[in-house]
Amino acid sequence: xxxxxxxxxxxxxxxxxxxxxxxxxxxxxxxxxxxxxxxxxxxxxxxxxxxxxxxxxxxxxxxxxxxxxxxxxxxxxxxxxxxxxxxxxxxxxxxxxxxxxxxxxxxxxxxxxxxxxxxxxxxxxxxxxxxxxxxxxxxxxxxxxxxxxxxxxxxxxxxxxxxxxxxxxxxxxxxxxxxxxxxxxxxxxxxxxxxx
Amino acid sequence: xxxxxxxxxxxxxxxxxxxxxxxxxxxxxxxxxxxxxxxxxxxxxxxxxxxxxxxxxxxxxxxxxxxxxxxxxxxxxxxxxxxxxxxxxxxxxxxxxxxxxxxxxxxxxxxxxxxxxxxxxxxxxxxxxxxxxxxxxxxxxxxxxxxxxxxxxxxxxxxxxxxxxxxxxxxxxxxxxxxxxxxxxxxxxxxxxxxxxxxxxxxxxxxxxxxxxxxxxxxxxxxxxxxxxxxxxxxxxxxxxxxxxxxxxxxxxxxxxxxxxxxxxxxxxxxxxxxxxxxxxxxxxxxxxxxxxxxxxxxxxxxxxxxxxxxxxxxxxxxxxxxxxxxxxxxxxxxxxxxxxxxxxxxxxxxxxxxxxxxxxxxxxxxxxxxxxxxxxxxxxxxxxxxxxxxxxxxxxxxxxxxxxxxxxxxxxxxxxxxxxxxxxxxxxxxxxxxxxxxxxxxxxxxxxxxxxxxxxxxxxxxxxxxxxxxxxxxxxxxxxxxxxxxxxxxxxxxxxxxxxxxxxxxxxxxxxxxxxxxxxxxxxxxxxxxxxxxxxxxxxxxxxxxxxxxxxxxxxxxxxxxxxxxxxxxxxxxxxxxxxxxxxxxxxxxxx
Numbered sequence: 051x052x053x054x055x056x057x058x059x060x061x062x063x064x065x066x067x068x069x070x071x072x073x074x075x076x077x078x079x080x081x082x083x084x085x086x087x088x089x090x091x092x093x094x095x096x097x098x099x100x101x102x103x104x105x106x107x108x109x110x111x112x113x114x115x116x117x118x119x120x121x122x123x124x125x126x127x128x129x130x131x132x133x134x135x136x137x138x139x140x141x142x143x144x145x146x147x148x149x150x151x152x153x154x155x156x157x158x159x160x161x162x163x164x165x166x167x168x169x170x171x172x173x174x175x176x177x178x179x180x181x182x183x184x185x186x187x188x189x190x191x192x193x194x195x196x197x198x199x200x201x202x203x204x205x206x207x208x209x210x211x212x213x214x215x216x217x218x219x220x221x222x223x224x225x226x227x228x229x230x231x232x233x234x235x236x237x238x239x240x241x242x243x244x245x246x
Numbered sequence: 247x248x249x250x251x252x253x254x255x256x257x258x259x260x261x262x263x264x265x266x267x268x269x270x271x272x273x274x275x276x277x278x279x280x281x282x283x284x285x286x287x288x289x290x291x292x293x294x295x296x297x298x299x300x301x302x303x304x305x306x307x308x309x310x311x312x313x314x315x316x317x318x319x320x321x322x323x324x325x326x327x328x329x330x331x332x333x334x335x336x337x338x339x340x341x342x343x344x345x346x347x348x349x350x351x352x353x354x355x356x357x358x359x360x361x362x363x364x365x366x367x368x369x370x371x372x373x374x375x376x377x378x379x380x381x382x383x384x385x386x387x388x389x390x391x392x393x394x395x396x397x398x399x400x401x402x403x404x405x406x407x408x409x410x411x412x413x414x415x416x417x418x419x420x421x422x423x424x425x426x427x428x429x430x431x432x433x434x435x436x437x438x439x440x441x442x443x444x445x446x447x448x449x450x451x452x453x454x455x456x457x458x459x460x461x462x463x464x465x466x467x468x469x470x471x472x473x474x475x476x477x478x479x480x481x482x483x484x485x486x487x488x489x490x491x492x493x494x495x496x497x498x499x500x501x502x503x504x505x506x507x508x509x510x511x512x513x514x515x516x517x518x519x520x521x522x523x524x525x526x527x528x529x530x531x532x533x534x535x536x537x538x539x540x541x542x543x544x545x546x547x548x549x550x551x552x553x554x555x556x557x558x559x560x561x562x563x564x565x566x567x568x569x570x571x572x573x574x575x576x577x578x579x580x581x582x583x584x585x586x587x588x589x590x591x592x593x594x595x596x597x598x599x600x601x602x603x604x605x606x607x608x609x610x611x612x613x614x615x616x617x618x619x620x621x622x623x624x625x626x627x628x629x630x631x632x633x634x635x636x637x638x639x640x641x642x643x644x645x646x647x648x649x650x651x652x653x654x655x656x657x658x659x660x661x662x663x664x665x666x667x668x669x670x671x672x673x674x675x676x677x678x679x680x681x682x683x684x685x686x687x688x689x690x691x692x693x694x695x696x697x698x699x700x701x702x703x704x705x706x707x708x709x710x711x712x713x714x715x716x717x718x719x720x721x722x723x724x725x726x727x728x729x730x731x732x733x734x735x736x737x738x739x740x741x742x743x744x745x746x747x748x749x750x751x752x753x754x755x756x757x758x759x760x761x762x763x764x765x766x767x768x769x770x771x772x773x774x775x776x777x778x779x780x781x782x783x784x785x786x787x788x789x790x791x792x793x794x795x796x797x798x799x800x801x802x803x804x805x806x807x808x809x810x811x812x813x814x815x816x817x818x819x820x821x822x823x824x825x826x827x828x829x830x831x832x833x834x835x836x837x838x839x
Contacts, residue, residue, distance in 0.1 A: 117668040126673075131327070138330055143337035186666045207668060211658035211676060212334065212341075216326035221653050223673075224680045225614035229323060229652055231487040235619050237449030239612065 097134055101141035106154045109169055110136065110206075116181065117210040124223040132213025139209065146205070153202025157184075160199060280306040280519070281832065283540055283555035285526045285570065288380025289814050290561035290801040290821045292508030293423070297825035298559075299515040303832060306553055307512075308524040308542055310562075311352065311376030314383065314505050320495035321348045326654060334655040341656045350384035350495030350503075352377050359709035363716045369756070370700075370717035371765040372565060378522060379505025380563065381768070382814070384493045386622055387473040387501050388645070389429045389815040391420050391440045395632075396691075396809035403639050405693050409806045410778045410787040413440070419819035427502040427818070428480040431472035438641060438810075439469075439628035445477045447624065448488070452612050453649040453684050454625040460743035461627065466735070471626040471645075474502035474815075483507070490651060492621025501621065521553070525710050529558060529574040529583055529797070536796045537583075543710040557796040557828060557837050560774075561821065564803040565594070565700055568773035569715050571784075571799070572702050584774065584784045584791035584799070593775045594698045594717070595808035597767040598642065598690035600729040600760035602749040604740030609649065609682040617650040617681065629810055638727040642690030642810045644735070650681035660748075683748075686739070688732030691810045694772060695722050698764065719764035729759035769813055771802030789824035796837050800824050 099107040111133045120126035127133070140146040157180070158168040165176045172180070183189050184199035185207075214220040281303035284291045291307060299305050326332040333346040340346050353375040364370045375381045394413035399406050417440075424443040431444035447470035450458065454468075461468035475492060476485050486500040499506040512518040523545040530552070532538035539554045560567045568591045572582040582590055629641030658676050660683075665675050703716035730753070737747040751760040764770075777783025780792035789804045791797040800821040802813050831837050 118673050119669055121670050121673070135330070135332055139334060139338040143339070146338065181668065185668055188666075204662070207662045207672070208656075208659050209338075211662055211672075212332065212655040214673075215653045215658060215676065216332040216655055218325070218327055221325070221327075224653055224677055226650060226653055226680075227614055227616045228618035228650075229325065229489055229491075230616070230618075231489065232616065232618075233485075233487070235448045235488040236616065238452035238455050239615050 099137045101137055101147065101151065102154070105168075105170070106151070107133065107137065109154055109157070110150075112170065113206060114210045114213070116177075117207055118214045125219050127210050127214045130214045130217035130219045132210050132217070135213040135216075136206070136209045149202055149205050150209075153198060153206070156198045156202060277539070277552065277554045279554040279556060280304045281555065282306075282557045282559060282828070283308065283553055284559040284561060285540065286380065286561035286563065286566070286801065287378045287509065287520070288375070288504050288561065288563065288801070289382050289385075289817050291559070292379065292382070292504030292512075293818045293821040294559045294561060294798075294800055294825045295512035295518060296508045297822055298829060299512040299517045301825070301829035302517070303829060304517045304519075305512065306519045306521065306555065308526055308540065308553065309376075309378050309380075309520065309522045310525045310545070311378065311522065313520075313522050314351065314378045316495055316497045316499070316506060319351050320497050321350075322491055322494050322497050323489060324348060326652070332655055338655075346654060348491070348494045350493065353381055353384055360714070361706060361708065362714050363703050363706060365716055365718045368717055368719040369763045370719045371763050372715075372717070372770065373765070373768045374563065374566070377505075378509065378520070379503050382502065382504040383495050385814060386645075386812070387475050387492055387620075388622065388626075388812040389424070389427075389442075389472050389474045389502075390643070390811035391442055392416070392809045392811050392816050393438050393440055395437075396807065396811065399640070399807050405639055406807050407777065407782070410776055410783075415787070416816070416819050416823065419823045420815065422822055423815060423818045426481060427474050427507055428476045428478075428483070429472055429474050429815075430470070430477045432470040434467070434469050434628075436467060436469070436628055436630075438630070438632050439643075442472065444472070445480065447471070448477055448486075448619055450624050451617050451619050451649055452609065452615075453606075453617075453647065454623070456606060456608065456743050457646060457684060457739060458625060460739045463742045464738060466627055466739070467630050468625050468627050471623045473620060473622050475620045475622070476500045477620075486620055488616075488619055490618035490621050494621075496621075524551070525712070526562065526570055527573065527710065527712050529560075529570065531574070531576050531578055531583070531794070535578055535794065537794060543712075545710070548710075557798065557832070559825075559828070560797065560799045560803075561801040563801055564771045564773045564805075565715055565717075567799050567801055567803045568700060569702070569712075571774060573713055579793070584793045584797055586793050587781055587784055589775060589782060589784050591701050591715075591773050592696075592699045593694045593772040593806075594700055594719075594764075594770065595692050595694050595772045595805070596764050597769040597808060597810070597812075598692050598721075598725045598728050599688060599762040599767040600732050600751070601685060601687045601762075602733060602736035602740075602747065602760070603683055603685045604736070604743070604745040604747050605679075606682055606684060606740075606743060606745040608744065610678055612650070612681070614650070618652075623647050637731065638724045639693065640691035640724070640728070640810070642688050642728055642732060644686055644688055644732070646684055646686045648681070648684035653680075684740075684745075686732075686736040688729065688736070689767065689769075689810055689812070690725070690728045690732065692725050692808055693722065694807065695720070697722075700773060717764070721761060721764070726758050726761060729761040733759050769802075769808060771805040771808050771813055774799045774803035775806050776804045777806065788827040789820060790827070798824050798828060 114127040114132045118127040161169045184203040190197045190200040282305045284307045287309040334341045397409040400408045430447045433441045458468040483499050492501045525543045528541045529537045530539045539552045574583040627644035697720035700715045702713045706714045740747040774784045776785040789798045789800045
């Protein structure tokens with residue numbers, strides 16, 4: 051049984067008038083957060099990266115899409131705004147600038163060394179091969195020259211997950227239900243028995 | 247006009263401001279003298295303000311931070327995608343810090359321009375809040391009574407000191423506080439966890455059902471928790487709407503905060519003046535040996551101001567209160583105010599904490615449902631091994647939580663670290679693991695030791711020119727053995743539930759058995775402790791200084807010991823009791839009021 055935020059605030063305003071310890075809560079207060087949000091959501095047709103070069107940002111987008119792609123169940127990291135989120139954080143964090151900014155350049159250099167082309171111009175097989183190396187932390191133990199790539203991919207994977215799973219798309223994909231007003235907490239539906 | 251920004255008062259703001267403005271102009275000639283000046287607006291200061299103003303006294307309160315406007319300042323019901331940083335903060339810096347961008351303002355481990363230092367070899371972390379309501383705006387709302395034995399530990403096991411008062415002395419005040427603020431819970435009749443006056447508890451979540459079943463197998467009690475959150479409308483406040491966001495602050499005040507529950511009734515009396523942005527620097531003593539005024543820095547103008555009162559209630563948080571006393575040196579009190587015993591700053595305690603995480607495969611099979619509940623645990627594990635001999639003295643309780651909460655930044659760090667690869671398989675793995683972890687946090691009693699204290703740093707001042715604190719810290723063996731026991735307990739519970747215990751700890755290094763740094767649990771207390779003997783304590787059982795009769799220190803500083811119970815409920819009960827005493831003394835004329 052859900053009731054709207056506006057209902058709650060309306061009823062509170064009445065309660066507050068009759069001897070509550072609360073100050074009267076203005077109805078428009080409820081909208082405050084959302085106004086703030088809308089102000090942040092500027093037009094995103096053409097996004098200008100805050101930190102990454104156009105080329106690096108394009109590579110970042112492709113990598114985000116590779117880490118969490120669109121599939122039958124939901125859209126992917128790009129649609130979820132992960133590249134913009136990563137660009138914003140990176141523009142404010144010198145460690146991220148080194149690991150991600152430097153990491154993208156390392157990736158292009160590694161691709162040129164191996165395949166004579168930067169990552170974006172590599173074939174799908176070549177991309178798969180190089181990512182296969184840096185996506186496994188264990189590989190850096192066998193081949194220390196992969197260290198920077200492994201560090202880069204490790205952080206990028208986490209931030210891509212952050213960007214995806216904190217988006218409207220990602221939250222729906224997980225099936226989180228909540229962040230709402232309910233009058234009674236319903237408790238737990240039947241939990242399937244543990245196998246033990 | 248400047249005053250408009252720094253002074254917020256009761257019912258009729260405009261007329262009160264004119265009052266105060268007039269009074270400010272008079273300061274240099276004939277200062278207004280309030281009955282009581284309270285320093286700090288958190289759990290303790292707020293309680294004192296309510297009780298004293300309702301008792302007929304005029305009260306002025308100094309708060310070092312700004313006012314709070316819940317409907318403007320709280321980020322209740324926002325989604326992570328409503329903020330460009332998604333909760334991670336500028337540069338992602340709060341990704342792994344306590345809370346996130348959504349947390350109620352404005353607690354922090356570091357405050358710019360207001361440093362503190364740890365002595366070489368010590369690590370102490372100090373979480374401070376500079377805002378009306380202090381840390382009650384975002385605290386965990388865990389409201390546990392100390393047990394009778396917690397007040398007489400020395401009599402029980404020979405370590406530490408007994409309190410100068412008993413559970414029976416405090417119980418009526420626990421009743422008053424619970425009745426007023428609203429606490430849910432259940433009557434259990436467990437010796438280590440006295441029952442209170444409770445609203446009904448919420449139903450358990452899936453995670454809690456699973457842990458309860460495992461605890462039943464192990465004969466560990468798992469009972470409804472006791473939180474200062476309303477499950478029924480109470481005292482003019484509405485019931486909880488179960489969004490699980492208490493830490494963000496509650497716009498509807500369905501949970502307790504001093505700013506929304508204690509300060510408003512004080513304002514209603516018309517006898518309350520709140521001065522925000524006021525950083526207390528020194529309590530100034532008159533020729534008669536009593537405090538005449540408090541000198542504070544108006545943060546907006548950076549100018550020094552004074553407020554005069556007949557009595558002073560210091561409630562700035564345990565370490566901040568000790569700092570104020572130690573910085574209040576005079577010919578009469580060369581070692582700081584109320585410190586003839588040398589005890590101020592000593593007896594510093596935090597809570598013994600260690601944490602463990604389990605993966606519960608059965609949670610993968612739970613269908614999507616609203617798992618939010620209140621902002622905190624619906625069930626917890628009180629201390630249960632009080633009837634046997636253990637490897638350590640005293641006890642601990644256990645808090646736990648997890649499950650299908652609102653997704654947040656950092657949630658998938660573990661999956662990303664463990665998972666090799668990327669793509670749809672990674673995406674699916676994150677979905678499978680969503681809501682399948684339960685985190686346990688042990689919260690135990692530390693025995694005070696001589697290596698844990700704070701003092702004035704000889705060389706550093708803050709941006710207001712006020713000397714800062716230097717902390718010394720070392721856990722003793724008893725705490726380490728307790729942390730070891732916590733780890734073993736949580737592993738046993740997770741495994742009894744058919745889960746996998748994921749936490750690995752070492753028995754050496756800086757954090758044996760995962761024990762947290764001193765101060766990390768944010769239960770720092772004991773620095774101006776009460777006692778019968780004025781040689782070994784600073785306050786009597788009514789929080790009144792032995793040395794200075796018009797000084798009361800009512801926050802966590804007054805604690806003698808730090809039982810496993812979270813201190814806030816006891817802080818409020820002791821403050822209420824001290825305030826009743828102060829008011830009665832005032833009526834009898836014993837404070838010159």
